[in-house]
Amino acid sequence: MAWGVNVPFIPLTLSFCETGLHLWAGVQSFGHPDTLDRDTFLVSIGPMTEITSKQLHEQTAAMLDRAKGGQRMKVIRNGQSAAWLIPANEEIDPAWDEIMAEVRKARAKGAPTRPNPILAERKKRHYAARVR
Amino acid sequence: MPLVYADTSALFAYLHPDDEFSGVVDAAMQKDPPDFVYWPFLRYELRHNLRLARTNSHGEAAWRALRAAEKTAARLRWQGELTTDKMVDSADELSAEKARDFDCGSSDYLHVSAARRLNLLSGLDEFWTCDVAQAKLARSVGLKTRLFELKM
Numbered sequence: 001m002a003w004g005v006n007v008p009f010i011p012l013t014l015s016f017c018e019t020g021l022h023l024w025a026g027v028q029s030f031g032h033p034d035t036l037d038r039d040t041f042l043v044s045i046g047p048m049t050e051i052t053s054k055q056l057h058e059q060t061a062a063m064l065d066r067a068k069g070g071q072r073m074k075v076i077r078n079g080q081s082a083a084w085l086i087p088a089n090e091e092i093d094p095a096w097d098e099i100m101a102e103v104r105k106a107r108a109k110g111a112p113t114r115p116n117p118i119l120a121e122r123k124k125r126h127y128a129a130r131v132r
Numbered sequence: 133m134p135l136v137y138a139d140t141s142a143l144f145a146y147l148h149p150d151d152e153f154s155g156v157v158d159a160a161m162q163k164d165p166p167d168f169v170y171w172p173f174l175r176y177e178l179r180h181n182l183r184l185a186r187t188n189s190h191g192e193a194a195w196r197a198l199r200a201a202e203k204t205a206a207r208l209r210w211q212g213e214l215t216t217d218k219m220v221d222s223a224d225e226l227s228a229e230k231a232r233d234f235d236c237g238s239s240d241y242l243h244v245s246a247a248r249r250l251n252l253l254s255g256l257d258e259f260w261t262c263d264v265a266q267a268k269l270a271r272s273v274g275l276k277t278r279l280f281e282l283k284m
Contacts, residue, residue: 093204096165102193104158106149111190113152116262117181118141122237 053077056085134257135209136166137247140177140239141262142280143168147178148185148194153262156280166257167207169250171214173242175202211246213253219246230269240266248273 049066051073056063063085067073073085086092138146138157145153146161182198185191201208222245223238230241240263247259247270259275261267267279 093206094200096201096206099197099200099204099206103147103149103190103197106190106193107154107158109149111150113154114150116141116145116151116153117184118139118144118177119263122240122263122265125237 050074050076051085053082134164134166135169135255136258136260137169137243137250137256137275138260139243139263139266140174140181141266142260143174143178144181144185145262145280147182147197149190152282153280156283157260157262160260160278160280165207167209169211169214169247169256170202170208171211171219171246172216173219173239173246177239211250214246214250219249222246222249226273230272234265234269234272236265236269240269244269244273244275247275251275 049071051063053075056075063073067085067087070087072087072090074081075083075085142153142157145151145157148154178198182191182195186195219242223241226245226248227238227241230236236244243261244259244266247256250256251274256275259267259270259277260280261270261277262280264279267277270277
């Protein structure tokens with residue numbers, strides 16, 4: 001059984017499944033839905049279900065149908081998370097090295113460095129406080 | 133994987149390739165990759181400074197890396213317990229206790245009080261900063277602190 005609750009700005013779904021209540025945040029960022037500027041995006045929250053490896057083995061076709069229908073499932077084996085079964089049209093999170101690749105490439109060029117702006121701002125504030 | 137509170141100076145340096153501390157922070161990150169604490173004030177301060185730095189291709193690369201990291205939450209661990217209202221109160225208490233002894237700004241007290249709270253609640257492996265004064269404050273509340281310094 002699954003039912004949904006809509007909250008302003010955050011599409012939220014609570015799902016009851018075989019193993020109880022789950023609230024799954026697609027990017028593990030329930031606390032920071034982004035609605036701030038044009039570069040930001042809304043975090044979507046969808047249903048997550050836990051299934052056992054035995055269920056996957058015995059009901060493979062049904063589980064694949066559920067995944068095709070948009071459901072993400074965590075496969076539990078021997079009581080521990082073993083794998084994810086996710087819809088094929090969903091993006092898989094990029095690896096950290098992939099996220100940082102462009103930054104590392106730029107760093108490797110050895111461009112002239114510039115002062116850290118956070119420290120610069122703090123120094124300015126200290127100076128202003130002393131002047132007063 | 134260790135959990136580190138990297139203040140904005142350290143996270144900015146890690147993400148922006150042109151920052152003066154970029155090399156040393158990246159080296160620490162490569163050696164023992166941690167997860168980073170992430171909460172509303174840190175997010176705001178980091179985003180604000182990266183937005184200001186979007187003046188060239190390297191600034192854009194830093195911004196894109198942050199947005200991708202936020203989207204996946206691969207390393208930025210959102211801390212629901214660290215809410216701004218609680219942390220402002222906590223920073224005020226820390227300031228009342230330490231302001232006469234440590235020449236730090238108001239945001240420094242916010243970072244250190246947030247790290248201290250998290251350390252008490254669930255444990256924190258290290259506090260990272262590029263700010264000498266903030267490092268002293270962090271050590272004074274018992275946080276294992278790593279100060280990044282420029283190689284001369």
